[in-house]
Amino acid sequence: MKRRPSFSRAVFATTIVFLSMPLLVLVLYSFNESKSGSWTGFSLRWYAQLFLDSPRLWRAFGNSAIVALSSALVATVIGTLGAIAVNWYRFPLRKYLRTITFLPMILPEIIIGVSLLIFFSGIGLRLSLFTVFVAHVSFNLPFVFLLVLARLEEFDASIIEAARDLGASEAQTLVRVIIPVSMPGIVSGFLTAVTLSLEDFVITFFVTGPGATTLPLYVYSAIRFGVSPVINALSVVMIVGTIILTWSSRNVLKYIAAK
Amino acid sequence: MTRLPGTAKTPGGLYAAPSLVWLSVFFLAPLAIIVAYSFLTPGALGGVEWSPTLDAYRAIANPTFGKVTVNTIIVAMGATAITMLIAIPCGYYMARSEHQNILLMLVMIPFWTNFLIRIYAWIAILGNEGFLNDLLLSLGLVDQSVRFLYNRGAVMLVLVYTYLPYAILPLYSTIDKFDFSLLEAARDLGASKMSAINRVLLPNIRGGVLTAFLFTFIPIFGAYAVPLLVGGTESYMLGNLIADELTKSRDWPLASAISMVITLVTTLGVLLLLRANGTSVLGGDDHEAAEPAGEADALGAAR
Numbered sequence: 001m002k003r004r005p006s007f008s009r010a011v012f013a014t015t016i017v018f019l020s021m022p023l024l025v026l027v028l029y030s031f032n033e034s035k036s037g038s039w040t041g042f043s044l045r046w047y048a049q050l051f052l053d054s055p056r057l058w059r060a061f062g063n064s065a066i067v068a069l070s071s072a073l074v075a076t077v078i079g080t081l082g083a084i085a086v087n088w089y090r091f092p093l094r095k096y097l098r099t100i101t102f103l104p105m106i107l108p109e110i111i112i113g114v115s116l117l118i119f120f121s122g123i124g125l126r127l128s129l130f131t132v133f134v135a136h137v138s139f140n141l142p143f144v145f146l147l148v149l150a151r152l153e154e155f156d157a158s159i160i161e162a163a164r165d166l167g168a169s170e171a172q173t174l175v176r177v178i179i180p181v182s183m184p185g186i187v188s189g190f191l192t193a194v195t196l197s198l199e200d201f202v203i204t205f206f207v208t209g210p211g212a213t214t215l216p217l218y219v220y221s222a223i224r225f226g227v228s229p230v231i232n233a234l235s236v237v238m239i240v241g242t243i244i245l246t247w248s249s250r251n252v253l254k255y256i257a258a259k
Numbered sequence: 260m261t262r263l264p265g266t267a268k269t270p271g272g273l274y275a276a277p278s279l280v281w282l283s284v285f286f287l288a289p290l291a292i293i294v295a296y297s298f299l300t301p302g303a304l305g306g307v308e309w310s311p312t313l314d315a316y317r318a319i320a321n322p323t324f325g326k327v328t329v330n331t332i333i334v335a336m337g338a339t340a341i342t343m344l345i346a347i348p349c350g351y352y353m354a355r356s357e358h359q360n361i362l363l364m365l366v367m368i369p370f371w372t373n374f375l376i377r378i379y380a381w382i383a384i385l386g387n388e389g390f391l392n393d394l395l396l397s398l399g400l401v402d403q404s405v406r407f408l409y410n411r412g413a414v415m416l417v418l419v420y421t422y423l424p425y426a427i428l429p430l431y432s433t434i435d436k437f438d439f440s441l442l443e444a445a446r447d448l449g450a451s452k453m454s455a456i457n458r459v460l461l462p463n464i465r466g467g468v469l470t471a472f473l474f475t476f477i478p479i480f481g482a483y484a485v486p487l488l489v490g491g492t493e494s495y496m497l498g499n500l501i502a503d504e505l506t507k508s509r510d511w512p513l514a515s516a517i518s519m520v521i522t523l524v525t526t527l528g529v530l531l532l533l534r535a536n537g538t539s540v541l542g543g544d545d546h547e548a549a550e551p552a553g554e555a556d557a558l559g560a561a562r
Contacts, residue, residue: 008352019369022380082278089271100282108481110498115289138285223379235376242371
């Protein structure tokens with residue numbers, strides 16, 4: 001018997017229109033010749049302005065890229081080691097580690113942003129790209145930790161015991177056994193961290209300083225007072241970019257998992 | 260899952276140390292500082308003076324702040340309720356469909372799009388010079404631009420838009436794991452369609468419903484960017500109040516006290532719902548690990 005879920009189908013179809021319509025409007029208007037309002041004809045002028053004449057935007061993108069790659073790298077190294085420890089070893093403060101890796105994920109971003117801002121000014125650290133980096137490592141770390149942990153839970157301690165029985169040292173066990181089996185988790189943790197970092201607006205907004213504008217902060221200042229055609233073009237580039245990145249990272253993950 | 264017994268030689272503590280230190284210094288210590296600051300007296304130029312007082316908490320109760328608190332609760336409850344009502348049938352339809360991958364893509368593409376771009380899309384549609392006003396003007400339906408933005412309705416609309424995928428994805432993944440032959444069995448045993456859904460389907464997908472609820476309610480309750488960009492002065496939320504107290508009024512104890520309120524509501528909500536869900540995240544048992552890891556997946560994709 002095949003039932004047709006007509007109510008849920010109608011809700012789903014409406015939802016998809018609701019979710020995609022605003023983005024389609026952005027795509028359409030990014031090719032509009034006039035600055036705002038009515039459609040006056042097809043033009044690529046906003047794309048030309050985006051790529052050829054927006055130095056501040058590209059500097060902000062550069063800052064975003066630096067913070068995303070560096071914070072994701074540091075969070076991945078620290079978080080992976082933490083996950084290995086929690087999954088396979090007993091040590092003091094194990095429960096405490098589980099708790100403080102869970103808490104940052106459930107608290108609203110503004111709380112993390114505000115508390116870090118007060119903390120940085122309390123210890124007299126000037127706000128800069130470095131404080132943004134520190135904040136991004138802090139909110140990325142728990143995600144890497146849990147993604148690696150999820151992967152490690154597929155294996156039991158016998159693989160470590162086997163390595164030891166065959167004469168591997170602690171360091172050899174880590175490099176030759178533990179890290180290779182956790183690789184899919186490590187890679188997806190790193191990619192998630194890069195994405196979260198590129199995406200973050202609220203936390204960055206609080207902990208950034210002069211000259212440390214990231215791309216989301218730049219977008220914020222441009223859209224604060226209404227429509228901006230260059231941001232229309234940027235939106236389309238970002239939407240297409242995200243689709244390509246996500247698609248290729250999935251394939252990378254599949255490739256690693258299959259190996 | 261078995262674990263190596265602890266011996267002096269195992270480097271567990273060594274592996275855990277960087278995470279422990281980093282999160283203690285850059286997450287827990289800052290939180291502890293705002294707890295302390297919320298009980299202190301504001302300094303003249305920001306900062307605090309070390310004389311303890313409850314003034315900041317008294318200030319939250321005064322009418323101006325009370326209004327913002329009420330508005331935050333109304334917006335958070337309303338937007339979460341609307342999101343859930345839309346997300347449950349969507350998750351159900353996706354789980355029952357034969358084209359799950361395509362449907363998933365349709366939900367994920369808007370979801371992957373940058374958070375600010377998603378807010379901006381609504382400014383481009385509803386703004387005074389936006390798409391909708393342009394359409395209405397050219398059709399001659401209105402004489403001058405209609406002000407759609409900068410009110411509570413716009414804030415709720417954009418919040419629902421932003422967080423809808425956060426609710427759909429956990430619901431979809433839970434309903435997808437549900438064994439639908441149980442529903443048929445209930446019907447065969449004489450249950451009506453409604454009672455089969457209420458007594459068989461809903462109890463089995465409770466975890467997904469709770470996760471979806473938390474993923475929507477918590478960020479909306481602490482919302483900052485959406486009310487800032489599409490709200491007006493009367494649709495201010497607690498998040499905006501914190502930022503104003505911090506940067507404009509320079510009353511750090513008050514900003515800290517409001518942050519404490521949001522933190523407490525969030526933490527209590529999570530603990531109550533986890534208890535209702537029968538999982539203990541803060542415990543250290545082996546079986547509990549899978550659940551938050553699955554949530555991390557969804558959250559990671561979400562943020």
